[in-house]
Amino acid sequence: MNNKNVYREMSLEDMLAYCLDLIGQGELNIQDCLERFPLHQDELEPLLKKYVFIHSKPTVSPRSEFRKRGYKQLLDQLVTSQSVTFQQPIRNIQYKLIQKLRWRFSMLQIIIITVLALSAATGGVVYASDTAEPGDLLYGLDQAVEQVRLGLAPNAEAAAEIHLESANERLEEAQGRLDASDFENAETALDSYGDEISSLAQLVGGSDGADQEALTELVNAALAIHQDVLTGLLAIVPEQAQESIQGAINASNLIDVPAGPPDDAGPPDDAGPPDDAGPPDDAGPPDDAGPPDDAGPPDDAGPPDDAGPPDDIGPPDDIGPPDDAGPPDDIGPPG
């Protein structure tokens, strides 16, 4: 009886998911499932049959020759690249030194340099501020130093790297504060993280052409990691901290790639769901049973603003490979 009530309150998407799980586990067959949802048999039956059809297709697997060759090739390549990639911290220092030598004496930079020179006597304080966390006295100074560095950035890519570095720091600070159950300051750090990502989005949006693509890739590589960290945090923090983390996850979805998918990626009509694609209005998820508000829209509404980037790209677009991971040109089809 209770079960029947629960079934009745489920959305069509949840009914489908429920049936797929149980059919996949071998606990039910299609008929059993349909009997549990008699009012929705017509909608569910063809979908479940299509699932069984897909599931019955033979599995595609790599050739055994490729397994052996690919494994060896991968290890060989990583050995070659390791001397570079795991020396990244040293490369970063060299890079920063070079950047600092590339002075371009704009008025702004002259002012900043003067301020820095005057504050040289308090250099220790500035240095100490670098490790300051939310709630510390020097936290504001830490952020001010970052602003100065931004002012010195010679180009958009350098500015993006500074923003990313700051975003990384904010994220680490948030993790530290959450570990210490200091939710108030964790929220401050997560808000600052969101601000950094917003600045990055503006930076990417303000650039054009190849610069924009290169920046997008650079930024997305880092955001891939951020999203993992944030998603992991979301699962373990108490409810009071979840909203801030969800906000940061949404922020890390901000960066959009400049171009949509190609024509062959899916019919343009697909970008907006067809009229018949959505569940009926009355089948929408109930508050206590369906996906959360930010979890997804009904079919006929497109994706929610807070659930990720545009439909035609999908969230993972936001977290692409780094720009130094090799241009896409070198990974095209061999023949």
Add this chain to the structure above:
Amino acid sequence: MSSKYTKVSEEKLIKEVLQGDIQAYGELYKRYLDEIYRYVYYRVANNHLEAEDLTQVVFIRSWEVISKNRPKKYNFRSLVYKIAHNLIVDRWRTQRQELSLEKEKVESLPNLTPMLEQLILSKEGSHDLAVAIRELEPRLQHVIICRFVNGLSHAETAQTLGLTEGHVRVLQYRALKKIRVLIK
């Protein structure tokens, strides 16, 4: 081909990888090779050779991302799927540019190898599914391959997309409805 890492947990492998241990990464490669290969194959590849090349690039880029960013902890599956997805989007862009430049040339020089491969795959029964999947929008492709081809749970699929399980259930519903129309 068994290594000292064969029975090591994924968590431990990831820690080793963060220390720069290539052998540990090789073990992760072995564990995720089939999944990522299938993902790439169904989403873009026209033949096995292409799928193999793209799969290799995914794992090399994943290594580069890990070694460059040195995250304290990460979900390897989620990372490789995201990189695979982005690689595919990059490839689409590149191909679109190349196609516009060399359309006539491609049309006049049919490549027999993919055609032969498609014939074989048609007999295997996977080709029609791959073609239908590629008609879907990218995010639906991702969900349908993760859920129905690679057998990931709703939660695992959600993690690879950075979405909630509820959203994955919605996307899954939409994907099946569209596939139903595409594969009669």
